[in-house]
Amino acid sequence: MKPRDWINVLKESRPWISLICISDAFFIFMAWLAYPETFGLLVGIMVIFSVVSIVFGMSLVWKRKEKQDKAFYDFLREPSPEHEAHLVEHIGESRKGKVSYLANKLRMLNDQLEDAKLQSIEYEEFIESWVHEIKTPISLATLILENRKEEMSELVHQRLEHVRINISDDVEQILFYARLQASHVDYRLERVSLNLCYEDILLELQALLTEKEVSVISQMEDVPIVSDKKALRFIFTQIFVNAVKYSKEEVESFIWLKTGLDSINNRYYLRISDNGIGVLTSDLPFIFDKGFTGDNLNRSQSTGIGLYLVKKLCDELQIEIEVESEYEKGFAIQLLFPLVEDL
Incomplete structure (x- = not known):
């Protein structure tokens, strides 16, 4: 038993230990009155007996407490009738009604949880x-x-x-x-070509890009990325659709892509930036929150679920996200991929 356990048992045993100490004090006083010639011997015997009794009693309390705790945790893990009866056996029949009430509640909650699952x-x-x-x-x-x-x-x-x-x-x-x-x-992790992924998305969104008159500028070099291709395509699509949706009609809109090695973070990066309406500085920390809409003119209007899912997927695939924006001047998002040997 650890010292902390002894302290806990000692705190729980204070009433009867205090009673023993009071009794000892009374009998010591009586021995002093009745047997002054053997007072020292009697006091020594009494103290030793009391200390042994206290240690023995604390050991019994500890063992009983261990059994009660085991029965209680077994009951919490599985509030079956058997564990219920076992717990009542260790804590006493006087608490049977309370244990039965708790058992019925736990069984009902477990049934509801299974139904919900x-x-x-x-x-x-x-x-x-x-x-x-x-x-x-x-x-x-x-x-x-x-x-x-x-x-x-x-x-x-x-x-x-x-x-x-x-x-x-x-x-x-x-x-x-x-x-x-x-x-x-x-997730199906495999070697993914960012260039091929980009070309697939470009082909899929070409009509949207043409309608909104958004040009795409690529300065991508193939970097050794290991990720889930389907999830990665979804991430890129959400970023592209978001950039197109919040492009500015009065200027020649573009989406610019660049890849490389970030020597500071020791990760490969893909940077996707645009010259759209950007994000308010006050909204930037919240654009990945589910349901966040922000200002009506703000890009975050579209992040109620899209960018929230992007962040969730990136977290699961160990892709770090960095964002930069200046309102009315553009938005940039950078994806930092782990090195192949780090996976």
């Missing part, structure tokens, strides 16, 4: 099923827009393509949000 799993499965089902008409719409482009006016085609991209982006947000709520998320 089951509902959460069913909801997640439904969302994923729905997302995969909705992707079929989205793919069909994409096919029609590609093959029937000459049958539509350029304005109609751009509008429909814009809507398709927005719907597809919303569906991906729902899918990744549902996945991130799961207790365990499986």
